[in-house]
Amino acid sequence: MDLQRFAATVSYDGRAFAGSQRQPNGRTVQEELERAAAVLFGGPTRVDMAGRTDTGVHAIGQVAAFSVVTALPAATVGRALNAHLPEDVSVRDVASVLEGFDPRRWARRRWYRYTVHNAEVRAPLLRQRAWHVPGTLAVGAMQAAASALTGRRDCSACAGALEPGRNPVRTVFAAGWVCESDLLLFDIEADAFLPQMVRRLVGALIRVGRGTLEGEEFVRLLAQARPGSLGPSAPPQGLCLQRVAYDEGYLP
């Protein structure tokens, strides 16, 4: 049996997780994946992940990679892992990848979606997937402000505190709002994201929609290279990591 490296697309309900990455306190997605792999393959297994999601943030397209000595084909590894994972995490599209595959560094693009429930009355069945925002929102102004996001720039303004020396430059390929009845979906695609970036953007864009932040002021704050200048974050339950893309040939 040879050492094989696998990559898997991972979905999780973020509510009961203190985020994706292992940490001293709190249950994390990485730990659950490592625990399931350890049981399945009979020993400690390190799992690397493409993106760091915060406490309470969901995913349907996180990517995780791990190297194990096994004769099992990728599809069987996926089924077996799911049998050992708790009900709020699952893997799909498990694929063999190159030995050095690093799901974070090799990622080329990431997509996030933030769901806003824009209705007067809160909806119990949406409360764990969406941010309830009552009142009229100027969606045209939110859309115009979102269109200012595309391009390559220092994104410190929409990040929380950054470690010293961390490169805050990111390229946003597309960002915009889609209306689906009383849901407002914010989709954003970038090469990578800074911590809290999507939630701070949504927080500010909703203020634009409410008329408490002018579109021009949004653009001015965005241009500031000071962490957090865009203001408070939208809550985590509206956010979902949708997809991570790699260069052709580096599955999944």
Next chain:
Amino acid sequence: MDLQRFAATVSYDGRAFAGSQRQPNGRTVQEELERAAAVLFGGPTRVDMAGRTDTGVHAIGQVAAFSVVTALPAATVGRALNAHLPEDVSVRDVASVLEGFDPRRWARRRWYRYTVHNAEVRAPLLRQRAWHVPGTLAVGAMQAAASALTGRRDCSACAGALEPGRNPVRTVFAAGWVCESDLLLFDIEADAFLPQMVRRLVGALIRVGRGTLEGEEFVRLLAQARPGSLGPSAPPQGLCLQRVAYDEGYLP
């Protein structure tokens, strides 16, 4: 101030409820509504409901009615009730109704939707709203069997145990499946439903889809007037009471 009767459309996430109707043990939707109304109106308030939903079953269109002495207009009553309700229940479209309005007896039609997630891998974010059914399903056969449901008949076959003397005759106006990517939605409209009726129908229709129950046998079992002859129920988390309709003029 006069005694006013109000009707409200009620939504709830059924997971933490032992069903809709008050009972000796377990938290129920009726109790939460009565508790909120008692706080708001300063005294015991009886709440009547249109349909009895089982433990774990959701609603976006349940109807509840209550009579209170208040000068508040209906819209204000709705906002105030929501402020006193827990996050897994909310009311909307509160309206003044006739003094004798009985949400159960006056209901003319009810709509339920059952959501099946038909995919190989379970989806953590759908697990509390859908029944995960892996494997290929013969949707055409399920659709043909569903079309046999319309009409007026003794529906004992798709009920659990019935109290002696209860009329088991129901009229199904429409029933059918809709595919939305990997979701299969079963929509059914009837004058009223027997206990467990939708879940037993879905359980049997999924067996038709899997090929373990012939469509002709489904129709034969349906015609039997013996409670439960249609076989085991689908699980509760896939079911949602969508809407209850009244004759023109009897809001909501």
